[in-house]
Amino acid sequence: MKDLNPLERESTVEIQNLSSFEPRDIFHCGQSFRWEKKRDNRYLLVACQRVIEVEKKGDRIIFHNTDIRDFNKVWRDYFDLDTDYEKIQKRLIRRDPVMEEAVKFGRGIRILKQEPFETLISFIISSNNNIKRIKGSAEGLARTYGEMIEFYGGEFHYAFPTPKALSTATVEELKLLGLGYRARYVKETARKVWENPGILEKMIKEKRRECLEGVTNFSGVGPKVGSCVVFFSMGKREAFPVDVWVKRMMEVLYFQREASLKEIEDFAMGKFGKYAGYAQQYLFYYAREKKIKNIR
DNA sequence: CCCCAGGCAGTTA
DNA sequence: TAACTGCCTGGG
Numbered sequence: 479m480k481d482l483n484p485l486e487r488e489s490t491v492e493i494q495n496l497s498s499f500e501p502r503d504i505f506h507c508g509q510s511f512r513w514e515k516k517r518d519n520r521y522l523l524v525a526c527q528r529v530i531e532v533e534k535k536g537d538r539i540i541f542h543n544t545d546i547r548d549f550n551k552v553w554r555d556y557f558d559l560d561t562d563y564e565k566i567q568k569r570l571i572r573r574d575p576v577m578e579e580a581v582k583f584g585r586g587i588r589i590l591k592q593e594p595f596e597t598l599i600s601f602i603i604s605s606n607n608n609i610k611r612i613k614g615s616a617e618g619l620a621r622t623y624g625e626m627i628e629f630y631g632g633e634f635h636y637a638f639p640t641p642k643a644l645s646t647a648t649v650e651e652l653k654l655l656g657l658g659y660r661a662r663y664v665k666e667t668a669r670k671v672w673e674n675p676g677i678l679e680k681m682i683k684e685k686r687r688e689c690l691e692g693v694t695n696f697s698g699v700g701p702k703v704g705s706c707v708v709f710f711s712m713g714k715r716e717a718f719p720v721d722v723w724v725k726r727m728m729e730v731l732y733f734q735r736e737a738s739l740k741e742i743e744d745f746a747m748g749k750f751g752k753y754a755g756y757a758q759q760y761l762f763y764y765a766r767e768k769k770i771k772n773i774r
Numbered sequence: 775c776c777c778c779a780g781g782c783a784g785t786t787a
Numbered sequence: 788t789a790a791c792t793g794c795c796t797g798g799g
Contacts, residue, residue: 508780605781611797612780658795663782700782721780738789762780 491541491549498563499539500586501532507587507763508609509710511600511616512638522631524620526552526593529628529635543630558588566753570760574749576731577757580764587759590710594678595671596638597711602663602698604706611656618655623647644668663698670696678712686714701739709755718746718754727765 513523531542571578623639652661705719
């Protein structure tokens with residue numbers, strides 16, 4: 479196979495007839511931070527040492543700047559393409575009008591399988607913070623400590639920094655990127671990961687409970703951040719991260735009273751079982767979008 | 775001016 | 788173990 483065309487052109491991979499894949503839902507549901515909305519419902523993201531652009535056109539999903547080899551090796555898993563979302567949705571809405579509403583609203587959501595270290599650091603930064611600022615900080619970390627990957631679409635793109643690179647940062651430098659008091663958590667956590675090679679990979683092999691325990695040992699990681707990390711990057715799809723939105727939502731819709739974190743978690747895991755994490759994401763997206771218009 | 779934003783760590787009782 | 792409080796920072 480030869481390509482004699484000397485002109486630069488974007489390579490793309492396209493798939494069809496895949497239900498539950500809306501870039502808008504996938505990115506705005508708040509699970510990841512290193513993406514940017516481009517023209518015509520196109521989203522550019524940096525992940526796994528690559529730059530990719532995702533576009534939905536009718537029933538076609540187009541992945542720009544990739545090829546079939548990379549698609550199968552990386553993006554198929556990253557976008558959770560082999561999971562049957564219709565089945566999950568049906569299971570969740572059974573005898574549950576509340577969830578039915580939430581699922582209907584966020585039917586295009588797909589839970590990304592993100593990289594553990596990036597997810598860990600990003601969600602430490604997310605605590606008591608807003609999305610816009612989190613995105614800015616994550617981008618700043620990449621530009622400052624990450625490797626340049628590619629010049630694409632008129633700009634340079636940087637990978638999320640490695641534990642080693644991030645360990646070299648000082649707390650003062652990190653504060654300049656808007657991390658605030660989370661700077662020291664990030665610094666400490668990066669150093670701990672760097673000094674214990676394979677520590678995150680080892681946790682991935684453990685079951686949810688032990689995995690969560692391990693992750694929570696990092697500085698700046700409590701129950702909520704920890705649950706997000708194990709859910710979004712360590713394959714623990716039965717985890718149920720409880721943030722303020724989900725807490726409010728669960729109290730109003732299921733409890734009709736105040737409920738503790740543990741109470742809510744137990745209830746959800748009993749009710750939604752191995753799909754609890756997906757349930758959480760539908761609820762969170764629904765609750766937040768209904769309240770706040772200006773997500774951007 | 776105050777309040778909030780996808781909480782956490784540290785301190786008390 | 789539960790309740791309480793301070794915290795970087797930017798925006799409403």
